[in-house]
Amino acid sequence: MNKNHRGNRTVLISGGSVAGPALAYWLHRHGFTPTIVERAPELRDGGYAVDFRGEALDVLDRMGLLAEIRALDTEMDDAAMVDAEGRQYATLPAVIFAGDLEVLKGDLTRKLYEATRQDVEYVFGDSIATLEQDADGVLVTFEHGAPPRRFDLVVGADGLHSRTRALAFGPEEEFVRHLGIYTGIFNLDNYLGLRNTGRLYAAPGKAANIFTARDNTEARAAFHFAADNLEYDRRDPAAQKRIIADRFATDGWEVPRLLEEMEAATEFFFDSNAQVEMDTWSAGRVVLLGDAGYCAGPTSGRGTSQALIGAYLLAGELAARGGDHTAAFAAYEHQMRPYVAEHQALGREGAERFFMPAPTQEILDTLAANAPENVRTEPVRLRDYTPSAAA
Numbered sequence: 001m002n003k004n005h006r007g008n009r010t011v012l013i014s015g016g017s018v019a020g021p022a023l024a025y026w027l028h029r030h031g032f033t034p035t036i037v038e039r040a041p042e043l044r045d046g047g048y049a050v051d052f053r054g055e056a057l058d059v060l061d062r063m064g065l066l067a068e069i070r071a072l073d074t075e076m077d078d079a080a081m082v083d084a085e086g087r088q089y090a091t092l093p094a095v096i097f098a099g100d101l102e103v104l105k106g107d108l109t110r111k112l113y114e115a116t117r118q119d120v121e122y123v124f125g126d127s128i129a130t131l132e133q134d135a136d137g138v139l140v141t142f143e144h145g146a147p148p149r150r151f152d153l154v155v156g157a158d159g160l161h162s163r164t165r166a167l168a169f170g171p172e173e174e175f176v177r178h179l180g181i182y183t184g185i186f187n188l189d190n191y192l193g194l195r196n197t198g199r200l201y202a203a204p205g206k207a208a209n210i211f212t213a214r215d216n217t218e219a220r221a222a223f224h225f226a227a228d229n230l231e232y233d234r235r236d237p238a239a240q241k242r243i244i245a246d247r248f249a250t251d252g253w254e255v256p257r258l259l260e261e262m263e264a265a266t267e268f269f270f271d272s273n274a275q276v277e278m279d280t281w282s283a284g285r286v287v288l289l290g291d292a293g294y295c296a297g298p299t300s301g302r303g304t305s306q307a308l309i310g311a312y313l314l315a316g317e318l319a320a321r322g323g324d325h326t327a328a329f330a331a332y333e334h335q336m337r338p339y340v341a342e343h344q345a346l347g348r349e350g351a352e353r354f355f356m357p358a359p360t361q362e363i364l365d366t367l368a369a370n371a372p373e374n375v376r377t378e379p380v381r382l383r384d385y386t387p388s389a390a391a
């Protein structure tokens, strides 16, 4: 690290999914001392599929992880769109839903964890309770067990419902914009015997699908439905499953079986599709990264890429500016803003056409043909921040 840094070395990162571990990787490489606090008691396996586009692959490459992540590719083929009787009426090209490379989110998190665990302190099963900033640092207390500690900087990489954001910037309602879609995702057996593909069913304001996972040994299924803000308990999966079961009670195709499978699932995720809009991503010594600061929504297909690129830029700017957090946070935000704005526009457009009534093959083929252009035409510039490059 640059010798004239202002003493900022220790960085607490809240969230150990994608953005958090990627940031820890780069901070360690630049000579900082990152600690990750993750609310979940242990690494989460599996999860839904996420894809990468454009420069995010470059970041993985610079981390030396691209080959390993490519080996986890779901290798999806085009998928069938089916009606209530299961008849195929169109084919959804894989380029629309699987990006340049698609992996299960839990597999990505595990790779990032493995790449950092030797050098980074991980605290699982805890969460920031309070943050108190002064001129020299941030005093942090934790909810469960971990003793209070001082850090030079705090990064909120704790996702759409970020606790760090709530503590440092204000309540969630001020920043989170619901896109009008709710999604439930769960794991199940590949009981249809599909091979690297999926089936998608749609009804007005509703959609359900099943895709294979892990070399066709498993599957993931999803229910999506249109709704304004719903009141429900975010910590009560049984209640969330009831919401879905009510919405899909009369649907055809494989929906009755999928509802049964959902009840038995060992992994279940339910949330609104939403974006995070903020005027600024930093407050003093606290800064936001990934979904916590600028979630573009699942319909953008860019959240993972944003998390990886944001991590690279934030760590790089802190290193390049000798730990001067004020200058580094401003430079990080300056570079990320246009990139995020574009993805948030994609996310809103994607949400608007999500429940498009039975799209024709022609429309789907046009979307597929345009997919490469939907990847930024003006890519974010990834400067080389590594110490050898700066020397």
Ligand SMILES: Cc1cc2nc3c(=O)[nH]c(=O)nc-3n(C[C@H](O)[C@H](O)[C@H](O)COP(=O)(O)OP(=O)(O)OC[C@H]3O[C@@H](n4cnc5c(N)ncnc54)[C@H](O)[C@@H]3O)c2cc1C
Pocket: 014, 015, 016, 017, 018, 019, 020, 037, 038, 039, 040, 048, 049, 050, 051, 052, 105, 126, 127, 128, 157, 158, 159, 160, 161, 162, 163, 164, 183, 185, 271, 289, 290, 291, 292, 297, 298, 301, 302, 303, 304, 305, 307
């Ligand atoms: C259904 C769905 C499909 C998606 N598909 C795609 C896709 O195809 N392509 C794509 O690019 N993106 C996709 N995304 C978006 C992508 O998953 C996110 O953008 C990405 O995971 C953001 O990473 P993150 O690390 O910022 O946040 P997250 O992955 O949300 O991670 C936040 C982490 O913080 C932890 N945490 C939360 N609260 C606390 C707390 N109080 N204290 C400590 N830790 C806490 C959480 O347990 C979690 O580990 C999808 C999202 C969803 C919901």
